Amino acid sequence: LQRYKALQDIIAILGMDELSEEDKLTVARARKIERFLSQPFFVAEVFTGSPGKLVDLADTIKGFKGLCAGDYDHLPEAAFYMVGSIEEALEKAKKLAAEAA
Template identity: 35%
Template structure:
């Protein structure tokens, strides 16, 4: 399915337990996989299935990314420097999160010449939590591209 506004796509989504939506907009930012966490969904995103820590990280990440989406147009018109401090913090966290969600795939090693690594779920949630806490606000979001953990960032 290519068009999420297509009624047949909407009808199918209602019968799925989860959906992973890939985005051309995210792909254009050179972030792969280009999944859109705001449109993707799963019935298993529930503290009973994934635990409270993971659940809280997902909720806060979605909140930051949604706020960023709301701020993005204003920022493009006025510029980053004209945003209030709270909005600047949201933008920095959102850009870092977007870049952090990039991954090197095992199946593309042959083409990209970049080795892939399996990352433990706990390490991933811990890294996301550190980004959400604002521990790296002074760092360029590009430093978060295709890393396994925030511990891999070279400062």
Template identity: 70%
Template sequence: ELQDIIAILGVDELSEEDKLIVHRARRIERFLSQPFLVAEVFTGKAGKITPLEDTIRSFEEICAGKWDHLPESAFMYVGSVEEAEEQAKRMAE
């Protein structure tokens, strides 16, 4: 439903609560692009195995807003939110 509103009116027309939902959803979408071993050939990023517990904890923390201060792009191809935090620091340099 929010995607339709965004497509027609743009993000700026959403309520503050809906904007927050959209930004967290984008972080989750990028986070789910984890550095899978089979994707290494396509992404150019080294694949790795991330423990399920880390993935679940990271997902829950993103949903709760703990990482709202990090840019969305920091969540691409990382296995945990700690890696996203490190990536955000590298991006800021």
């Protein structure tokens, strides 16, 4: 995430095309991590319309480690937004793929 933060200025000025393949991968993973950590909270249910979810710490760490390791590089970024566990992200990715087909 720190590397992504450092790359944001370059992206803003030159665009993603000017990044190396390694940096593009870093940016993609960091964006997925940011979305994955935007888990739906019970207090935000009124504002988001999404029901809050309680996610076990071990499940969150498992998902985070998988994202860092590149286990989910094949999934779209949108699959990680406002989900609870990584399993929910996998299900959401399937739904997104079905809708796109």
